[in-house]
Amino acid sequence: MTPLPVAAIGGAIESRICDTCQPYLRESPGTAGRILGRLDQTVTFQAVGRSADSTWLQVNLTNDPRRRFGWVFRDLTALRDADVSMLPVTGEVVDATPAPLSIASNSGLISGVSATARQIFLRGQALGNRAHVFTRVGDSITASPYFLTPLSSGNYDLGAYQNELWDTLRFSSSFGDASLAAGNGWGADRILQNGFNAPEVCGDEPPLVCEYRIRKPAVALIMIGTNDSGGVDPAVYERNLSRIVEISIEMGVIPVLSTIPPKLNDAWNGERALQWNRIIKNVAQRYDVPLMDYWLALQNAPNYGLSEDGIHPSAPPDGNTARFTPEGLRYGYTIRNLVALQALDALRRYVLY
Numbered sequence: 001m002t003p004l005p006v007a008a009i010g011g012a013i014e015s016r017i018c019d020t021c022q023p024y025l026r027e028s029p030g031t032a033g034r035i036l037g038r039l040d041q042t043v044t045f046q047a048v049g050r051s052a053d054s055t056w057l058q059v060n061l062t063n064d065p066r067r068r069f070g071w072v073f074r075d076l077t078a079l080r081d082a083d084v085s086m087l088p089v090t091g092e093v094v095d096a097t098p099a100p101l102s103i104a105s106n107s108g109l110i111s112g113v114s115a116t117a118r119q120i121f122l123r124g125q126a127l128g129n130r131a132h133v134f135t136r137v138g139d140s141i142t143a144s145p146y147f148l149t150p151l152s153s154g155n156y157d158l159g160a161y162q163n164e165l166w167d168t169l170r171f172s173s174s175f176g177d178a179s180l181a182a183g184n185g186w187g188a189d190r191i192l193q194n195g196f197n198a199p200e201v202c203g204d205e206p207p208l209v210c211e212y213r214i215r216k217p218a219v220a221l222i223m224i225g226t227n228d229s230g231g232v233d234p235a236v237y238e239r240n241l242s243r244i245v246e247i248s249i250e251m252g253v254i255p256v257l258s259t260i261p262p263k264l265n266d267a268w269n270g271e272r273a274l275q276w277n278r279i280i281k282n283v284a285q286r287y288d289v290p291l292m293d294y295w296l297a298l299q300n301a302p303n304y305g306l307s308e309d310g311i312h313p314s315a316p317p318d319g320n321t322a323r324f325t326p327e328g329l330r331y332g333y334t335i336r337n338l339v340a341l342q343a344l345d346a347l348r349r350y351v352l353y
Contacts, residue, residue, distance in 0.1 A: 011086055012046040014062070015078045022265045023076035023308040025068060029056035030093040031303070036070050038265065038310070045072075047079060049090030055317070058090050073308040109293050109339050113346045116288040117254050121351050124218055124252025131352050134174045134219035134344065135211055135253075137191060137244070139227050140184040141261070141312060146321045146333035148340060152176030156322035161338065168345040174217070181211035181220075187228040188240035192247075208244060212251045219347055220248055221340055223258035223294065225280065226311065229272040238279045245287050254351065256343050257284045259295040261332065264303070264310030292343050297335050305332025 017023065019041050026033030029051045042063070049058030057077065060069045071091065074080060125131065136142050150156065152175040158165055169175075180198055181191055190196050195204040202210035212220075222244065228237045241257075248255035259277040263269040277295050284291040298305035298313075307314040313332025315321050321333040328334045 011088070012048045012060075013079065013082075013084065013087065014044070014046055015082075016044045017041050017072075018076055018078055018080065022310060023072050024310075025059075025061075025070040025072060027070055028094065029058070029071045029091040032094040033071060036068060039072065045077075047077075047084065047087060050074075050084050050087045051091055051093045052089050053093065054084050056091065056093055057084065057087070076308050109297050110290065110343050110346050111293070112284055112288060112290040113350055114288055117290055117347065117351045120249055120252060120254045120289075121218055123249075124254075127252045129216045129218050129252050131218050132172050132174075133215060133217040134172060134221060135177070135181065135215050135217040136179045137181040137208060137211070137220050137222040138224045139182070139186040141226060141336075142221075142223055143179070143182040143184055143186075144312075144333070146313070146315045146319065148175045148337055150320055150322035151337060151341070153322070155320060157325055157328070159324040159326075159328070161324050161341075165341050165345055168341060168348050171348050172344070177215075179211055180214070181207040183207075185227060186224070187232060188224045188237055188244060189228075189232075191224060192240060192243055206247075208247055209251070212248070212253055217253055218352060219254045219256060219344065221256050221258065221292075221343070222248075223260060223292075225260045225276045226263070226273075229260070229263065229276045230269065234275060234279060237276065238283065241280065241283050242286075245283060245289060249287070249289075254290065254347065255287075256290040256292060256347070258292040258339075261295060261298055261306060261311075261313060262304045264306060290343060290347070292339050294336055294339055297339050298332060301332060301335060302330050305330075305335050307332070 017039050022038055022040050025036045025039055027036055044062045045059040046062055047057045047059050055074055056071050057074050058071055151169060183197060191208045192206045194206055197207040245255045257280055259280050260273055263273040281291060305313055313336060315333045316328060316331050321337050324338050
């Protein structure tokens with residue numbers, strides 16, 4: 001007797017890939033599973049099984065000409081917050097075991113902490129900015145609760161960086177603060193668009209100006225470009241990024257630029273990310289402002305520190321991205337938090353006094 005196809009087993013759940021996701025389809029659950037292909041947001045599927053912890057779903061692709069089946073990471077589907085306990089457990093998660101990652105303080109990830117940053121700081125002090133306050137500017141990777149927020153909870157582990165970074169962690173209480181200048185799906189143009197965010201607070205101000213006016217920070221950690229690189233003209237992006245830097249300097253806020261992570265969803269996007277990082281580095285050099293090379297920091301991490309969609313950084317299963325241990329530094333958000341704290345440490349030591 002011919003076995004029934006998986007889709008014919010009762011209890012399947014109809015769903016789809018999430019709107020901005022491009023997960024891998026894998027042969028088995030977990031990052032050790034062989035990659036069968038990458039799925040885009042148009043893909044629909046029937047979920048027919050799950051891993052014991054429900055983090056992976058066994059699926060049949062319903063609108064795929066090849067009628068493929070395999071496993072996808074649940075968080076990258078529309079079932080992320082759904083109850084899938086009615087599905088049978090059909091596989092055991094096996095994750096790849098990469099070599100531990102370590103990021104040295106003197107690895108060249110932070111550059112451009114110069115006399116110019118000191119001049120911007122002093123200008124900000126004259127304007128009433130607060131020396132112990134920083135803010136963040138960017139897209140979903142910056143607005144994410146995985147970025148910096150876990151450092152505010154007290155449940156952190158500085159690991160080998162305890163002596164180096166403890167004073168900087170205690171220097172500011174801004175780690176848990178949200179920003180009016182960071183949002184999901186944003187490009188550089190949104191940061192500069194009049195009245196784009198929180199009009200009840202900002203009125204017709206651009207989000208960047210509003211955030212700086214309300215928070216009065218001394219430093220802004222700025223990473224923007226992942227969305228722009230998907231289709232914006234490079235010259236337009238460079239002009240917008242330059243304007244973000246100029247406004248920061250005018251308002252006495254030290255702009256700390258950051259390269260963007262790699263994009264693994266396809267070759268064209270991968271090359272665009274490299275092009276964008278060249279622009280970011282050029283802008284940082286032109287204005288002589290600090291730069292965090294996040295792209296470089298990710299190069300030795302598993303899957304370049306990216307999640308299953310090949311775009312957003314990865315996070316540990318428990319969501320704690322404030323453990324700077326070899327195990328914790330396998331994940332992209334944890335790496336970004338370490339590099340950001342190292343940048344703040346350099347500014348605290350040499351500029352913010």
